Structure formats: structure tokens, C-alpha cells
Amino acid sequence: MEIKKIAILDRAVEREIKESNIATIRQAFPDVEVILCYSAKELIEKGGSDIDVLITWSVAGVFNDELVDFCRNAKKLKWIQSVITGMDGLLRTDVANMGFTLTATRGIHGYPMADHVLAYIFSFLRAFPDMYRFQQKHDFNLLAGELCDESYNKTVGIVGLGMIGQYIAKKCKALDFRVLGLKRHPIECEWVDRCYTNSELDQLLQQSDFVVLTVPLTKDTQDLIGEREFRQMKKSAYLINIARGGVVDTDALIQALKDKTIAGAGLDAFVQEPLPSDSELWDLPNAIITPHLAAKSPYYMERAFKVIVENMQRYVKGEPLLYQVNR
Numbered sequence: 001m002e003i004k005k006i007a008i009l010d011r012a013v014e015r016e017i018k019e020s021n022i023a024t025i026r027q028a029f030p031d032v033e034v035i036l037c038y039s040a041k042e043l044i045e046k047g048g049s050d051i052d053v054l055i056t057w058s059v060a061g062v063f064n065d066e067l068v069d070f071c072r073n074a075k076k077l078k079w080i081q082s083v084i085t086g087m088d089g090l091l092r093t094d095v096a097n098m099g100f101t102l103t104a105t106r107g108i109h110g111y112p113m114a115d116h117v118l119a120y121i122f123s124f125l126r127a128f129p130d131m132y133r134f135q136q137k138h139d140f141n142l143l144a145g146e147l148c149d150e151s152y153n154k155t156v157g158i159v160g161l162g163m164i165g166q167y168i169a170k171k172c173k174a175l176d177f178r179v180l181g182l183k184r185h186p187i188e189c190e191w192v193d194r195c196y197t198n199s200e201l202d203q204l205l206q207q208s209d210f211v212v213l214t215v216p217l218t219k220d221t222q223d224l225i226g227e228r229e230f231r232q233m234k235k236s237a238y239l240i241n242i243a244r245g246g247v248v249d250t251d252a253l254i255q256a257l258k259d260k261t262i263a264g265a266g267l268d269a270f271v272q273e274p275l276p277s278d279s280e281l282w283d284l285p286n287a288i289i290t291p292h293l294a295a296k297s298p299y300y301m302e303r304a305f306k307v308i309v310e311n312m313q314r315y316v317k318g319e320p321l322l323y324q325v326n327r
């Protein structure tokens, strides 16, 4: 397969793709024309109607009507490579059925995401949200020790044991947690004490002190965790969602946090992003909110572009691409 021209469409606000990332492509493919742009309109203005490959984000919002129309009319476009792993934002649009080869970037999220999960876990164990509230009041609260717990004898249950989930398991095991996992087709994994299948979710929920969600958002995982599932969890347990907001029923989550059906939640993904400023979640004292950045790291794009260049090399050689998306 020949590649003559590619476009890299970055997100306008964040502008995360740097010239140094694009240089990785230019070095490996000096004859390929590369267009960098921030909207479908700019892509057309810069002469991108005849691109062979589109490299972009697959989060909700990027594939807006403009970009969907662009894809419909781009006669030479055959392959769309995402710079992230979750493809739900793209798959929800008509682009899913336009016959393009679709690939994600995988294998690089575990490092920052495992750190992010551990940051939630230890913040909750050591009551950091409470400590921060005392600090804001200049309150050297000697009774706050009552709020502190420890990791000894705690269980982390990871719902979704893909590449990210397994890396989280590895880090948790190294810190002596008991680790449970859940996967449609259970696997043997050296860092997981027991791997359950989908129909055994309740068993994982009932035993875990921290339930970590790392599954993709699909029709099978939409609202996977709702009122019934919160009631299966221990009252002392925390939910950690670094997957997609839609995996959890938001109303049931707010209720569970208010009623203390569970102890708290670390949330990085939301049904509506940005999380609306009037969402009740912002003010719940037992929620830690981060703005969908569990995978962020100074090294992310550098790693992502290595995967992308490897895929371009495979593409021109006619070899199977890495991380093809199964619609």
C-alpha cells in the first residue's frame, strides 16, 4: 500500500502533538507529505482532500459533523489511526461504517494510568481529600489520624484485564495488594490472584476494597455499574473509573456516594465531558475528580508516534496493522 499524504488532526484546545512527534514520521517517511491541522475545515484549506491516512483522536467531540463529512468525501482515505486507545467517540459516528481500516494506539497507557490509579488508592487510604480540607482551614487536626487506613490486606478488583488492566495488576501486586481481575475470556496472569469471567462480576465486587474500571465503552459495558452493582460492593469500598463515563450509571453513582452505599470514588471519565460545572459530582466530599487525564504524561505522544510509525511501516509492506479495531 502506498502512502503519499497524511493528515494529523490534533485537538484545537490541547494541541498536544508536537513538531518533535511529527519528526518521527518525517524521518521514517521523508517522501510522505504531512499536514498538521486542528479542524476539518483547516484540513481542507491545507489541501488535505486527497490524504491516504488520517491520524487523530477518537474521543467524543473530535468526530463532529464536519469531520464525518470530510471522511465521507475523502476519496483516497483508507485508514484512520487514533492516537488513543478508546475508539468509542469514533465508533458512535457514521465513520464506523464507511469501510476504513481503523486502528487504536495501545500498549503505552499502563505506565501513567497505573500511577493514576495508585494515586487515587493511596489518597483514599490516607484520607488526603480530608487532610486537604483541614489544610485549607489551617487546622492541624490531631484527630484526623482516625481517618487513615493502610494497604495491608486490601484487595483491588480490576474490571477489564487488557493491556492497561494487566499493568495496573502488576503495580498493585508489587505493592502487596491482593488482585482480582475480570475478563470476558479469563486469563492466567502472574499478577492476578483470581480472574473472573463477566458473569462473575458480583464476586469481584463483593471482595474488592477498590474496584477499578478499565473496560472499553461498548454496548455490553454501557451502564455496567449501576445501583444493583453498588449494592454488591462493600460499604468501605471505592470505585475508580479511568475507562469511560458511560460504563457507570451517573445517577446511581451520585446516589451511592451521597447515601454512602460505597465509601467514595476516583473519577477520571464522565458521560459528559467537560463535566458540567453544575454537576453534583464536583461537590461530593467522597469523590476525587480528575479531568480525563489518567493517561497523560510527558512521554505519551513520543510513545504513541512510535506505535504509529510502526503501523505505517506495516501498512506500506502490506502486513497486518497493530491494534485494529473490531467493530
Ligand code: OXD
Pocket (backbone or CB within 6 Å): 083, 084, 085, 086, 087, 109, 295
Ligand atoms: C484513551 C484515553 O482512550 O486516554 O486513550 O482515554
